[in-house]
Amino acid sequence: MDKMPKWADVILTPLISLILAMGISALVILAIGESPWMALTTMVEGALGSSYGWGFTLYYATNFVFTGLAVMVAYHASLFNIGGEGQAAMGGLGVALVLLYLPLPHWAIALPVAMVGAAAFGAAWAFLPAFLQAKRGSHIVITTIMFNFIAAALLNYVLVNQLRPVGSMDPASARFPEATNLPALTDIAAAMGFDWGRNSPVNVTFLVALAACFLIWVLIWRTRLGYQIRAFGRSEPGAVYAGINPVTITVIAMLISGGLAGMMAINNVMGEAERLVLNAVEGAGFIGIAVALMGRNHPLGILLAALLFGFLYQGGGELALWTSIPRELIIVIQALVILFTGALDNMVRMPLERLFLTMRRTSRGAVK
Amino acid sequence: MSLMKSLLAGAALTGLTAGAALADPALIYDLGGKFDKSFNEAAYTGAARWVEETGGTYRELEMQSEAQREQALRRLAESGSNPIVMTGFAFGDVLTQVAGDYPDTKFAIIDMVVEAPNVQSVVFTEEQGSYLAGIMAGMASDSGTVGFIGGMDIPLIHKFECGFAQGFKSVQPEGSVLINYTGTTPAAWNDPVRGGELTRAQISQGADVIYAAAGGTGIGILQTAADEGILSIGVDSNQNALHPGQVLTSMVKRVDNAVYEAFVAGADLEPGIRVMDLAAEGVDVAVDESNADLVTAEMQAAVDEAKAGIASGEVAVHDYMTDNTCPAS
Numbered sequence: 001m002d003k004m005p006k007w008a009d010v011i012l013t014p015l016i017s018l019i020l021a022m023g024i025s026a027l028v029i030l031a032i033g034e035s036p037w038m039a040l041t042t043m044v045e046g047a048l049g050s051s052y053g054w055g056f057t058l059y060y061a062t063n064f065v066f067t068g069l070a071v072m073v074a075y076h077a078s079l080f081n082i083g084g085e086g087q088a089a090m091g092g093l094g095v096a097l098v099l100l101y102l103p104l105p106h107w108a109i110a111l112p113v114a115m116v117g118a119a120a121f122g123a124a125w126a127f128l129p130a131f132l133q134a135k136r137g138s139h140i141v142i143t144t145i146m147f148n149f150i151a152a153a154l155l156n157y158v159l160v161n162q163l164r165p166v167g168s169m170d171p172a173s174a175r176f177p178e179a180t181n182l183p184a185l186t187d188i189a190a191a192m193g194f195d196w197g198r199n200s201p202v203n204v205t206f207l208v209a210l211a212a213c214f215l216i217w218v219l220i221w222r223t224r225l226g227y228q229i230r231a232f233g234r235s236e237p238g239a240v241y242a243g244i245n246p247v248t249i250t251v252i253a254m255l256i257s258g259g260l261a262g263m264m265a266i267n268n269v270m271g272e273a274e275r276l277v278l279n280a281v282e283g284a285g286f287i288g289i290a291v292a293l294m295g296r297n298h299p300l301g302i303l304l305a306a307l308l309f310g311f312l313y314q315g316g317g318e319l320a321l322w323t324s325i326p327r328e329l330i331i332v333i334q335a336l337v338i339l340f341t342g343a344l345d346n347m348v349r350m351p352l353e354r355l356f357l358t359m360r361r362t363s364r365g366a367v368k
Numbered sequence: 369m370s371l372m373k374s375l376l377a378g379a380a381l382t383g384l385t386a387g388a389a390l391a392d393p394a395l396i397y398d399l400g401g402k403f404d405k406s407f408n409e410a411a412y413t414g415a416a417r418w419v420e421e422t423g424g425t426y427r428e429l430e431m432q433s434e435a436q437r438e439q440a441l442r443r444l445a446e447s448g449s450n451p452i453v454m455t456g457f458a459f460g461d462v463l464t465q466v467a468g469d470y471p472d473t474k475f476a477i478i479d480m481v482v483e484a485p486n487v488q489s490v491v492f493t494e495e496q497g498s499y500l501a502g503i504m505a506g507m508a509s510d511s512g513t514v515g516f517i518g519g520m521d522i523p524l525i526h527k528f529e530c531g532f533a534q535g536f537k538s539v540q541p542e543g544s545v546l547i548n549y550t551g552t553t554p555a556a557w558n559d560p561v562r563g564g565e566l567t568r569a570q571i572s573q574g575a576d577v578i579y580a581a582a583g584g585t586g587i588g589i590l591q592t593a594a595d596e597g598i599l600s601i602g603v604d605s606n607q608n609a610l611h612p613g614q615v616l617t618s619m620v621k622r623v624d625n626a627v628y629e630a631f632v633a634g635a636d637l638e639p640g641i642r643v644m645d646l647a648a649e650g651v652d653v654a655v656d657e658s659n660a661d662l663v664t665a666e667m668q669a670a671v672d673e674a675k676a677g678i679a680s681g682e683v684a685v686h687d688y689m690t691d692n693t694c695p696a697s
Contacts, residue, residue, distance in 0.1 A: 059435060149553075156521055156552035164523070166692060169457040169480050171522045199442055201435050272435055275461065278522075279399070279554060282433050317432040321440060327401070327430050 004356035014341050016348045021340040025333040034325050046318025047311045055200020061310030062267045065209040067288025068302040069216050070261035075297050077253035078233035083144025084261040085285025086151030087122040091262025092269040094121030096276035099176040110180035114270050122262015123255040130254030134247040159278055173276040182271045203271035213299035229253050293342040393631045394427040394449035396440055398456030400557055402430055406583040406604045411455045414624030418631040437462040445470040451637045453630050474637040476630040481641055488637050490626045492644045495531030496678055497619040497651030499685045500671050501601050502535020505577040507667045508599055508616055512543040515575035517566050517589050519582035520556040521549040528581040530694035531685055537696045546570045550585050560588025567592040608658035616662050618654040646675055
């Protein structure tokens with residue numbers, strides 16, 4: 001029997017953690033002599049108060065959905081992929097190469113091709129760590145994080161020495177051809193006749209991200225491969241006994257994971273910047289870990305957690321832009337949310353479980 | 369209906385703030401942050417000087433993420449700030465797109481050229497200042513080996529490196545310049561520990577003067593050089609006083625002047641390319657009481673001679689950015 005109802009586990013626990021994190025953030029803001037209420041309203045107003053704010057929130061959330069799903073798939077195979085940052089950076093390189101060197105006449109054609117490019121590069125970047133883990137037992141946490149740095153160095157080399165137009169100061173590629181630029185959601189809204197989110201970066205990739213959530217749910221819980229991944233993740237000896245090849249499953253799970261992280265590049269590189277800049281990923285790979293943990297490694301949870309972090313990113317950005325609260329404090333707020341919802345989860349969960357148990361006992365007692 | 373209402377409210381709000389903040393200048397710092405002890409902080413110093421002298425007010429923003437650049441520019445322009453000054457080449461691409469939408473607003477961008485009728489592009493001739501620093505290093509070095517430690521490995525810093533190497537080679541043609549970069553991510557601008565390690569590595573290879581062009585990382589380079597008893601050269605701001613008597617000079621890049629002058633010009637900011645070279649005192653090597661004992665009379669004479677040569681065109685310092693190569697290395 002479950003200790004507490006599912007809704008309490010999925011919604012109440014994160015919610016209480018969130019409120020605790022916000023409470024402590026409020027104290028910190030008070031300590032530096034600013035008004036927490038003003039901070040909260042700025043964040044909510046900036047991130048959710050206008051269609052423009054929503055456009056940014058959804059844009060960031062799209063990034064986090066991809067990296068969150070990437071962490072999730074690996075996690076179900078009990079692999080901790082913290083290389084999302086590097087895989088997403090390489091995905092960006094894949095997108096850039098495809099768009100710069102293949103003549104693609106229309107975005108509807110460019111999108112699937114670029115998706116393949118992004119996923120292929122991201123997956124390729126996850127392959128070696130996966131292979132080393134499967135064959136040599138080199139710990140995936142160590143190898144993937146090291147690959148982040150290699151990706152940064154490689155990207156730097158390629159951008160500075162190969163893709164950068166001569167005379168440009170900026171270590172960034174040339175702009176992608178106009179025809180391949182993805183339509184922003186605001187364009188779609190305008191085509192349907194209403195004004196929504198002007199000048200905001202959210203684009204059709206958001207819809208791709210929603211589709212990815214559904215497909216990953218199907219993959220993990222409704223396919224044979226998903227079953228194998230989960231079985232392997234629960235117990236390697238059990239999986240081997242059932243005839244599942246641990247090397248293959250490790251590599252496949254990591255390839256899917258890396259591919260998903262790489263797909264993030266569709267959003268930030270192809271959809272937003274429309275060229276490859278050095279600093280394109282901006283920590284989304286690491287946020288993905290928090291998103292996956294908070295979303296309890298379920299696509300729906302990841303979607304909600306990604307929205308929350310999208311809100312924190314955009315709201316925090318607004319806070320730093322338009323108030324005198326220093327931007328370092330935004331990082332403190334985000335860190336507190338991660339700390340409470342991720343690391344200190346049991347601090348809230350255990351008292352809650354106890355509470356529900358006593359409630360159940362007393363209600364049962366009353367019935368008798 | 370409610371959507372329409374909130375839109376109208378938003379428009380009204382924008383109109384209101386536009387009236388209130390009329391013609392106040394604005395300054396946008398790049399991702400490094402306002403107090404980076406180097407580039408962005410120099411911009412802040414310029415703005416602070418303007419406030420002190422005129423008593424005016426200005427708006428300032430610090431970037432959080434790449435996607436915010438356009439947002440920040442548009443919001444400042446819509447709220448009536450004029451001129452809008454931004455530090456760093458990374459704004460170039462966004463500004464190219466945004467500038468045209470606000471023809472009545474003046475923009476100034478530092479370290480990048482943006483061709484638009486309402487944009488002033490401020491570029492510095494870092495290679496000239498670094499060339500002078502190279503001459504001084506060449507005259508101060510006994511071992512014939514000097515070091516260059518850059519921050520992030522990007523073209524802009526190669527420009528410093530190339531100027532420095534040319535200056536050094538003009539004094540010691542047979543000498544060698546050790547070159548290291550701190551990293552390939554933006555973290556390389558703020559890694560004093562690694563800066564210190566690179567300094568030790570270069571000292572063990574014989575370097576006795578090290579030029580730090582690495583933002584916040586330079587603090588560690590200057591510290592280690594002082595601890596190990598060799599000379600160092602600071603960058604961007606005048607860092608001579610950090611270790612008096614042990615910092616040979618600083619290649620100052622007067623970002624503060626650029627910001628100050630843009631603020632003073634206000635809405636009458638002159639569009640076009642503004643080259644802050646030696647003549648415009650955009651770059652220089654700093655000599656003050658902290659390093660007066662280190663700069664010999666011959667050194668000063670050589671620097672003055674080179675300055676005159678550069679001004680007259682006799683000495684041509686190659687700019688790495690023009691063809692991505694450096695003749696001296």
